Amino acid sequence: MRAFGFLSFGHYGGSPAQGGLSARQMLHDAIDISVGADELGVNGAYFRVHHFAQQSASPMPLLSAVAARTQRIEVGTGVIDMRYENPLYFAEEAAALDLIADGRVALGVSRGSPEPADRGWESFGYTGSTDPRGADIAREKFDVFLRAIQGEGMARAAERPYMSPAAPGSDLRIEPHSPELIRRIWWGAGSRDSAESTGRQGLNLMSSTLLTEATGASFGDLQAEQIERYRTAFREAGHTHAPRVSVSRSVFPIVTAQDRMLFGMRPGEDADQIGIIDGHRSTFGRTYAGEPDQLIEQLKADAAVQAADTLMLTIPSQAGVDLNLHILQNFAEHVAPALGWKPNTEGPVLGDTA
Structure with missing residues (x-):
């Protein structure tokens, strides 16, 4: 584990x-949590995106504010739901954010998870999906987004281009353009097949908080297999840059009596969970809570945590700034160094050497 951040x-x-x-x-x-985490040397501040719910939604205003208030911490999402996005407007926003943040960006994107609204993306004006989950339009829009951020022409210049030096009829790219943004895009994969597809595309892998598979293997072992398939597909596709891989876990170090009162586990709460989501029998990861030495051994035994370069800690953000910074500080001081982490003093991790 080379980096860790929080997922809110x-x-x-x-x-x-x-x-x-x-x-x-x-x-x-x-x-405020992001600013405090930056001061602690935490590597990343990542936010979930949901619509029609009392949670974080359109993330760019928040990410821009965090980027402007911090110096080193990476800002990102886990994940943006492409069903709800205009891919070209999203490309403009993403490039602007990347420039504001000086490259400290990790944008997790995917088809999206179940939402409160029935086909809510249609209320945003995005119709035509023949898939009840909207996966078809999500993939189509994501492909357009990738082309746009790589500088492809997305429109034709007018006969008399207003306020532009472009030649009439020439191709126009989305502006602003951030040349390296493509290296900071992650696909949120909830299965082994989607991880392989991500590898073939040369994107970073953000392994989901759940997997839409249940084989009897532990969540960590399922994710480790997913990560290995991703890296194999990445290499076989001929990509030569260094990919990154993240996993998320709920981890609560118990250092004080208050920690034990708040995070102490009852029997049966420290195991993987099996449930149905989107019609798939799925595996949900366990929660880790214990004294630092115990957590270190448990996380070293978690195959996916060991395989990934970045660990995202899911935090109880509604519990306030002080408690969440206390959790992050406990992990940074008592657990993370034994897993290979060093405080962030220069900026985000740029690539995985595995």
């Missing part, structure tokens, strides 16, 4: 009298 689901809502957050407070807390 950005929940808000509920009664303020019972600790519920407003959307405004959630966003400000997200920025």
